[in-house]
Amino acid sequence: MTSTGVRTEAEGFGPGGYAAARLRLLHEGAQSGPPRRAALAKLTDDWLAQLFTAGAEGLRGVSLVAVGGYGRGELSPRSDLDLLLLHDDGDPQAVAALADRLWYPVWDLGLALDHSVRTPAEARKTAGEDLKVQLGLLDARHLAGDLGLTAGLRTSVLADWRNQAPKRLPELRELCAERAERQGELQYLLEPDLKEARGGLRDATALRAVAASWLADAPREGLADARCRLLDVRDALHLTTGRATDRLSLQEQDQVAAELGLLDADTLLRQVYEAARVISYASDVTWREVGRVLKARAVRPRLRKLARERSDFLRRAVGGDGRAPGGGRPVAERSPLAEGVVEQEGEVVLARTARPERDPVLPLRAAAAAAQAGLPLSLHAVRRLAATARPLPTPWPAEAREQLVTLLGSGRPTVEVWEALEAEGLITRLLPDWERVRCRPQRNAVHIWTVDRHLIETAVRASELTRRVGRPDLLLVAALLHDIGKGWPGDHSVAGEIIARDVAGRIGFDRDDVAVLATLVRHHLLLAETATRRDLEDPATVRSVAEAVGSQGTLELLHALTEADALATGPAAWSSWRGALVTDLVKRVVAVLAGDEPADPEAATPTAEQERLAIEAFRTGGPVLALRAQTEPPSEEPAVEPEPLGVELLIAVPDQPGVLPAVSGVLAVHRLTVRTAELRALDLPDAVHEGNVLLLDWRVAAEYGSLPQAARLRADLVRALDGSLDVPARLAERDAAYPRRRGVEAPPPRVTVAPAASRHATVIEVRAQDAPGLLFRIGRALEKCGVRVRSAHVSTLGANAVDAFYVTTATGAPLPGEEAASVARVLEETLRK
Structure with missing residues (x-):
């Protein structure tokens, strides 16, 4: 009998009945979200149960079990069916025949299938050897056949999991960490993997496994909704693409958003990021609790021995029952960190005397103490603060402002503490304008973070530069606010200036400081854009920056903010070359602010080498080239080598049409990237020549590999200038060879x-x-x-x-x-x- 025949006779839906019912459910029904997933799982359960009943007639000691995602009832339109055919080691031929009657109809419909045939002992053995198999069996659900066989396996697997938890949970944590390293963090990725990235569906499943161990449990608030949201997005992704994919690609986000009834792709990503943050934060809290419990279990025997020895000593020394004065059992040791804040078991908690309802500064004080100590804020402490802390008055008291600056200046630990506050809504309570940038995606490949995380990363980077400025507090607050305008329409720098003025005033800065912060936010892109896109030899360029900045103190802060902002953006946003250009611009602006006039570029004197090349070019009537490596000035630390800034390419050529396209075309053919390019006509003494020589002073870098020899570049440049080198054709050939x-x-x-x-x-x-x-x-x-x-x-x-x-x-x-x-x-x- 063919597999098709088996399906038609067994399914009870009529020919093609399950397939037709499945299509109606996915594409014609009004259901979506959890009801549709539940209905799809129920429809599939009934179909498989009927296939099993028809194929297992007269066969005992066999059951069909759904495991993994199918076991949880989380069937998306293109999800795999994870099935286990469980048997008691009876008739192997009959079991094999039953497996064929089950698997082939599934394959005939084009459904992905992850299947296995095992006895309970084999299933337990495999689970003991393969953590992923064990995780799948934790969600085992009976579909058909011998219910007792399924129940027995489920009971045994759960018992094994709980007994082996001290060994298995560290393995699971390592598995999650390795996956996060490969896939990145879901809450920041422009094209995230909804399942594998950190904060995705895999991590949500891992939290269920931790709860099943009875060793620890995840924070439940919002976790189910976050998981449901990611599943809804995956459903829409499967329906719009027709593929079993978990990767939310850029080109598919608008369609997925429309399928979910959302405004646009940004709204979709923001909801995905919010869900991922809930799962990531729950994972952090849960794994800390797992570590604490396992550590306590490891030291408990030793503590019991020490307690017995202490009890014997006290009994001998003071008599009686050996209990310490006051009686009761000893409690975990607490170390004070700040007023109302203590450390306990590796976390920052509130002191017993703390009264958040009377101390509005306590949330910031606790956060600053945690960041400075490099410790996480306990979940209980954050929730208590969120539930009972009084709002800060306007303007903030000086201590609140100081504690915010301390938090921002604590370096890398600031990130984890800030995320804990944000998870419970404390950040938007302190800074209401934060809501517009929270989880906001940045559709720019240069940015690797969402807007809000970029602001915190900038503060972290700025904390490393506070020794360079006279007002570190203004630098850190400007870092926190510099992109706050991205939640509003129009130029984010203009909108951000208005918001920064309001926020700085509410925080309690005086009028002069508010003006400086507003200037920093308004012009936070000024130095980088001017240095890389304007002629620094032009007096108008330097004067315009000096007028915008206004004072050397503000310029000093803006210089540090520029570097912190770029470093926090991503690898493509900062380099030694950019840093050198910005530093050069700052030096010129400092001179203007000090009263010096910028030099006129027309009066600039060529260097000896430039003049030598120009004379040689005039004498030979053709281009002359010189390549020279450029490096940063030597570091004050002798162990630090100067970093290369690229290669300076000096070209002198008799003035003629077509020099720019000829030079740039030859460089493109040789795969050289141009970083800066300056061209000017050079007048040599009349005794030497009659006419002009063009001098090109460029910075270039090899796209990959080493730089070509100057002789090769010159030969191709000569051909490009006389027309014998067809640059467009050469570029077209290269593009065709390496599409x-x-x-x-x-x-x-x-x-x-x-x-x-x-x-x-x-x-x-x-x-x-x-x-x-x-x-x-x-x-x-x-x-x-x-x-x-x-x-x-x-x-x-x-x-x-x-x-x-x-x-x-x-x-x-x-x-x-x-x-x-x-x-x-x-x-x-x-x-x-």
């Missing part, structure tokens, strides 16, 4: 004219998806527009290129307004093709 993977569709390029950015040139800004040859295409388009490029400032953030070009007319003057707008339009149209 790039298709990702999410990038936003269109944008080209704008920066008003009043320089009095010597017109500044055109280009924002586009970074790609090989991008600078070559831009240079060729500018060349066709008939403008001269005085300097270029190239910046790459993740997949985005943000470049600024200082251009002039052929006579060296800034472009008229209409001509500048026309050049920008042409350039944008070119990049859109």
Whole structure:
């Protein structure tokens, strides 16, 4: 009999009945969420039970058991069916035949199946050897056959789990940690794995296993709802993609959000992040409790021995029953940390005399003490504070402000303490504006954190820089607030300035400090953007920064905030090269604030090497190149080696059209990344020449591998200038040989004219998806527009290129307004093709 025949005769739904009923349930029914999962599990239970009944006629000592996710009744549309055919070691041929009658109909429908055939003894043995099998059996659920056989296995497995908990739970914790290391944290990922990432469905299942051990239990508040939310999202993901996937990809998030009736993909991600935070926090608390219990069990025999010895000593010394004065059993030792705050068993708890209802500063005092001690806040303490603490008055008392600064300045431990406060709603009670940035995703590959976590990470980074500034308190609070405007429409720096003024006033800063904090938030991007996108030799650039900052004290704070912000953003946001550019800008601004005038770039004297290259280029009539490694200044610590900043590429070439596209094209062909690019005409003494030489001073880095030799670069540059090297064809060949993977569709390029950015040139800004040859295409388009490029400032953030070009007319003057707008339009149209 074919497997199809078995299915049709046995299922009781009629031909194709289960498949049709399943499709109706998933696509036509009004149910969703837990009711649909329960209905799908019930439908599947009935179908499998009927298959079992038809195939097991006359066969005893056999049962069909659902395990794992199916055992829990968590069937998503494309979930695997986890099944165990349990038997008492009777007729092996009959059991094998029954297995075929069960498995083949499932496969015929295209359903994924995880199956096994075992006796109870084999199941227990396998569970003892494989932790994942044991976890699956903890959720065993009877479907059909011998109920006693299933019940016996479930009882034995639970007993084994509880007996082996001291050994198995550390293994489970290690398994969770390894998975988190591989998959990352669900609450921060733009394309999270709903099941495997930390805070996902696997961790929720692990918490159930811990509870089943009777050794510890997870905080229950919100945990069931968080698990349900992740399951709902997975259901929608399966329905929209038609695949058994747990990866919430960017291109599918809008469809999943629509399936769930949500406003947009950001709303979807925020709900996913909130659920993940609940599970992650519950995991942290639970595993701490597991560790404490296991540690107590390990030392208990030794303590009993010490207690007996102490009792004997007291009996001999004082007589009586040997109890300490006051009687009763000894309690865990407590160490005071701050007023109303003590340490007990590796956690920070409230002292017995603490009165949160009378002490509104106690939540911040407890948090600051915990962060400084590098200890977690106990769950009980946080919940008591959330339930009974009085709100702070406005403005805050000085102690509250000081405790907040202490918390922010405690370094890495701040993160865990802040998360504990946030889990119980204390952060939004202290800072209501926090709600708009909480769990807010950042759809930018440069950012690795949500907005709220990025703010805390910035404070952590800023705590390492407090020795560099005169007002560390302002630096730390500015770090906490610098992106607070991202929860509002429009420019987040502008919105953030308004919020920062209000928050700083409520916290209790005076008028002058409020003004400084507002300036820091408003201009927190100023130094990085100016240093990487503007000509630092242009006096207008330096003056504009000095006017925005206003004082050396504010500049000092802004410099530290810029570095902390970039370091907390992600690896792509900061480098020694960026740091060197920002430091150079700060030095120039300091001079202006001290009363010095910035030097005129037109009067700049070439270095000896630049002049030598220019003379050589004029003499030979062709390009001359020099490559030189650039490094940071030596560290004050002798053990620290200077870090490379890239390679300086100096090129001198007789003035002629097409220099920028030729040079940038050759560099692209050789896989060299351009970090900065400066071009200027150099006038040499009349006795030497009659005409100009273009001097290009660029910083480059190899995309991978080592740098090519200067001779090879020069040879290709000569060919590019005389037209014998077809750069577009070479770039096309390279792209064809190494095609790039298709990702999410990038936003269109944008080209704008920066008003009043320089009095010597017109500044055109280009924002586009970074790609090989991008600078070559831009240079060729500018060349066709008939403008001269005085300097270029190239910046790459993740997949985005943000470049600024200082251009002039052929006579060296800034472009008229209409001509500048026309050049920008042409350039944008070119990049859109």
